[in-house]
Structures are given as structure tokens and as C-alpha cells.
Amino acid sequence: MQNFKYIDGGVTAAQGFTAQGICASIKPSNTTKRDLALICCDTLCNSAAVFTKNLVKSDTIYVTQKHLENGKAQAVIVNSGNANACNADGYAKAEQMCELAASVLSVSVDDVIVASTGVIGQEIPIEPIKKGVQAMKGTLSKDGGTNAAEAIMTTDTVKKEWAVQFELDGKTVTIGGIAKGSGMIHINMGTTLSFVTTDAAISSEMLKAALLDAVEESYNMVSVDGDMSTNDTLAIMASGKAGNKEITEKNDDYNTFVSVLTEAFKSVAKKLAADGEGASKLLICKVDGAKTKKDAKIIAKSIICSSLVKAAMFGADANCGRILCAAGYSGADLDVHKIDVSYKSAKGEILVCKDGLGLAFDEDKAKAILLESEIEILVSLNDGSGSAEAYGCDLTYDYVKINGDYRT
């Protein structure tokens, strides 16, 4: 694995980037929580993004896709409190948001990325956004990154920002980002709302390739509730200010960049899962010995998505039947009679299934292991060399509570 270190900071850690986030009261009832953010670079950036694969999309995605056609961007405007999805005037409003940002940041409207998150199917009010953007004029700063991280939160309980540093071509390169969960998150989407900045010099094409490579084992292996959002956007902007030789092909520098990005994204994936709606536990399902990597991924995802597995983990119940069951219906090729299953946490490890057969085990020890807040579900298929990891969380009363009355 590539050498890199986590540093303080988030979306403004890399050279050239500033940000801000404020409470614009996009939901009239919200008078305290930050809900509008701007991110800006002092130079035009090579940029790329991936989006939800849901056919029902927020218009912000169509606008951002259009603005990224040339692989360039310089700023981001993003709000929480309203998804601007399934609205008659959604596209016009998303364009308007870009115009407002472009105007106060003195960038071209075509270089603005726009994203929204919140309730679907309700008209987004433009007045509070107009006022909010005006209020942020001249206030974007390095310190404002944290405010931006707060502004994109919805039901998240903790803000998610991160930054890493590593060497590339003898230069110190920084990548940082912010992300928001925490419901309507599912594998096989582009991602959730995440904005990533770097000062690496890298072409738009390579940036897009790196993004696609890195999400495959991170964002695409997280599920909170099996629902794929209408608004998912993961955008990355590269200022080039680190001064490394620009990455324009899949060379060693590219591999280094992708490797660090992947590790950082895996860490974000775990944060998203751990802060899944109502979650009390992070679940990491590690599958090895599968016939192929694809089979391993399918099995890991199926287990992490099973409502029964998720509820059992909430109850600290070392049920092995539900793990085998979820593997069995996953659609992957497997030999039931070779499957071993263990649970592992800071409190130890316990084998609950060997060769596809349930074992008698120490229930007290199993309970102690499963009462921890980070649980590994280890599944060995003993049938090949395919391996994969998927990230999820338990299913709790609070998930039901949060989603049973989300709009009020």
C-alpha cells in the first residue's frame, strides 16, 4: 500500500481551495443548521464526477453533467434541506444556483458544480439561496471547510471531512473532502454527496478514471438501507498547485494517486456506514476464498444488505443462519458446504459456522464480541482466491423512527 498520512482539514486542505457554509433557512423551519455551502478554487480545475444510476434524478445532476462536459470546474454550490428532484422548475433553479455562485465568486457559470440533498418533490425556494450566497460573498476561507461539511449534512449525526498527504513526483500532494450520508445509500450508485479537492496536477481524463477506480471498492460497497438516491454526486477538482508533473496517463504516479484515493474513500465509506440512519454499529463484511472477485463482492454486498442480518447485529445475536442465507440467495456462485463464518471485534473472534454447518459456540463470548460498535463478519468460501469488503450498519429502532417521520 502507498505511504500516506491523514492530516487535519477537509475540502480546503489542498492548495488553492476555500469554502464556506451558512444557515440559509432553505427549510423555513430551520433557523440554526447550516444548509448552504460554497467551495471555490482560485484557479480553474480539471474536474470529474460520478452520479447516481437511478433513472429518477435531481436536475442538479443534469446541470452539473453539462458543466463538466469540458472536464473543468472552479466552484461548487450545494444545499441541504431540499433535493430539488421531481420538480417542474428543477433545471432552471439548478442553473440559477450556479449563476448566483458564479456571480459572487467571479467565476464562469459553466464552471460551477451544483448539488442538492433533502426532500424530493418539493419546489426549492430560490430566495433564501440568493440571500445566503450574498451573505457568503468574501467570506470563503481555509477555515470555512468545516462549515461546508456541516452544511451538507442531513440526518448525519457527525460531519464527515478528511484530508490526506503523500508524495508524488517528489512533491507533497494533498487530497481532502467532505461527504454526507446517511440514508438512501446503496451500493451500485455513483456515491452519496461528496466533494473532493486536490492540488495534484492530473488531467480531467485521468481524474475521471481515478474516480471510477476508487469508488469501485469504497463508495460502491456501502449500503445503509438498500435505497439508491436520486441526487448522489461525487465530484473531484484538481488545482494542480502541488507542482508535480501532470498525470496524463496510467503510469506509476497515476497508480499512486488511485491507491491513496481508494484508501481514503474506503475510510469515508466506513464513516458513511457507521453513521447510517439510526445505526449503532459499523458492519464490515470481509469475504475471501470466493471463486472470483465478482462473486466475493456479490456475497459481501448481499450480507451487508440483509435486513435480518442487520437486525441480528443490532441485537448482538451471533446468528449464522442469516449470514448463510444471505450468501445463498446472493446470486453468486458458491459451494455451501465449504463456507466458514466468524464474527470479530475488539473483544475477539468467534467461529460460528464451519463447512456450511452451524457450530455450537460460547454464547457469552459471542455476545461480548457483538456488543462492540465495529463488527467484522468474516466469510471464507474456501473455493478460490476472490476477496472483497462491504460496509454497512445495523437496523435499529432509530432507523424506523427517522424514516417514519422524515418530512415533519
Add this chain to the structure above:
Amino acid sequence: MQNFKYIDGGVTAAQGFTAQGICASIKPSNTTKRDLALICCDTLCNSAAVFTKNLVKSDTIYVTQKHLENGKAQAVIVNSGNANACNADGYAKAEQMCELAASVLSVSVDDVIVASTGVIGQEIPIEPIKKGVQAMKGTLSKDGGTNAAEAIMTTDTVKKEWAVQFELDGKTVTIGGIAKGSGMIHINMGTTLSFVTTDAAISSEMLKAALLDAVEESYNMVSVDGDMSTNDTLAIMASGKAGNKEITEKNDDYNTFVSVLTEAFKSVAKKLAADGEGASKLLICKVDGAKTKKDAKIIAKSIICSSLVKAAMFGADANCGRILCAAGYSGADLDVHKIDVSYKSAKGEILVCKDGLGLAFDEDKAKAILLESEIEILVSLNDGSGSAEAYGCDLTYDYVKINGDYRT
């Protein structure tokens, strides 16, 4: 639709069948709930069954498949409290259960259908079954059908038995059955545990064909939690005692039989969904105007399976975004801009989305509609003539409670 009427009774309603169910204490802690049942016919029956598609299967399924190779059966032995799945001696134990039943019922061991439901991966104790079967010797009766219905219940809150009568070839034909839910139920499985009996004269081949036709729009359109069981078995036995001309090809009589069976199965599907683990509401998603029937089915299933839709229904929240979202990621071909969504119940109907756009609507009226215990989610795609119905339930605190501590 074929004329038929519901009558009292269940798995013993048809001529030739008797049954019984008792408490055999298969779980030692259970000293009151019936957990072992026998069903028997006084003649050898043409028989067929469908099973879970999970690769991880209870050995009871392999034994039953073997016994049904000749299309004949005469008795059923079934227990709750232990799934006899993922056990080293599972196959031998399942065979032993058939031998015990065959012995007291004086039928051939090869003509016994065996099924189990309960915890996976724990050895099934044969002693209580042996004692239980002995205790039932000579007690099978018409009245015992209800006891059998109780004996197969697990987390079900109500027993499920049904019987219908109709005319075939001038003769009165009866079909009846028992079924159990209520978790680990998912579309695209064979079914849940269900035993159906009829006095119709019909060949094994036509019985199998009828079963496959009838499950397609009933059992295969139910989801409680997205988990597909390891033990699902739906078996049907036909005694031929009604005296109709035996159905040996897909003629008018066959169509009549399938049509009644399908309607009866749809009713069972609704019962299974309404009594899904923790459910407070039955959800029926009706999709019409899809490009194809297949698209309609995919969309209806996707909506019924969405955790966010299910939680919103629990909270009586007329969220239209989650419906559109689930349609959008279903994988079906659809035109987002043509979708209409309404909610309907005994309290009325309300349109919440038109042409893919969220509408402002009367929140009080919507709430009143959604507070009912049976909700229809109506989705019109206005893009063709494909239609389908799927059955599900809301996601509640009790689902989490039941499954967070199932084994204790």
C-alpha cells in the same frame, strides 16, 4: 374471473384429508405452542411442490424433492422451532422424520413430504419429534387442520388457513391450505411454508404446472423483508376424490383450476404480507401503464421492498419521492416524466405526483388515508399496458425488535 366461494376450513377441507398438530417441545423452552403437524390422505395423491431458490437449503427440501420424483405423496410431516438447515445430520434427520410419519400413518416413507421452519444451524432434536408423532397416532381428523395451521406458525400472529369451492366438470371441487409467514419472505423464492390439498382429479404434471402458474402472481409478488428463506416449500396434493374427469392437459378445466388457485394464492399472499414481522399495515402496490408486464412487476416489487417506502408508510407519511426513487432504481424501463402516484385506502384516494413531479396536496387528507391498515400505492406509468400487483408491509419498531433478538 372463475366463479368460486370461500368456505370454512383449511388443509382438511378437501375430501380424503385429515391432519393434526401438537406441542412436541422441539424447542425445550416451548411447552405450550403447537410445533409439530401431520397431514394425511386416505389415498395416494398426485403431488407437486416448489421450493426456495436459495443455494443454502434445508435438507428437508432435498428429501422432499426425492420423495416427489414420482409425482406422488400421501402425507406431510412438518415442524416449527428448528429449520434443520446447515446441520451435519440434517438429511438423516429429515429422512427419520419421514420414517416416523410413515410408520404411524401406515404410508410408504417415499410418499412423505417433510418440511421444517425455525432457527438455522442448530441440530434438530429427534426425540421430541418421535414422541410427538406417536402421540398423534390415531388422532388425525378433519378438525385437526386448524391445529396443523397453528403448528407451522413461527413469528406469525395469526394462523393462516383457507378453503375454496368451485365447479369442475359438473362436480364440486375443494382446494384448501395452510401457510406460515412471516419473516425471511421475499419475492422470487418458491414460496414460504404452505401445504395445499385438493380433491380435484389432476395429473402430477398438470399440478406442477398449475402451481408454477399460480405462484407467479401471488407468492412470487410478496416481500416482507427482502430475505429469501432456506426452507421455503409450497406443496400440493390432489386426492382425485371430487370425481371430475382427470385434468391431464392444459384444457378449460385446467384453466379453471389455475384461475381459482391463483386467486386463492393472492389472498394468501396478502395475508402473509399483512402479518409480516412487526407489520402494522398491508401495502399493495398496483402498477399500470408500464411498457411491459415484466417492467410493471419489477417496479411494483422494487417499491414494496424499499425500506424507505416501508418506513414512510409506518409513519403515514405521503412521501412521493421515495416511490419515484424506488421506481427509478428498479432496473425497469420507464419514462420518469410520465409517472403518476396516488395513495388509496378505505378513507379515500390522493394524487401526490403527476408526470413525475411532486404535487402540493392536502396533508391532513393524506394522513387520514395512510393511517388505515390497508394501503394501496397506485403507480401509473402512462407508457404502455403492462400491469402488476405486489404485496408488502410497513417497516416498524417491532420488526427490529422481533429480529434483533430472535433466538432467545
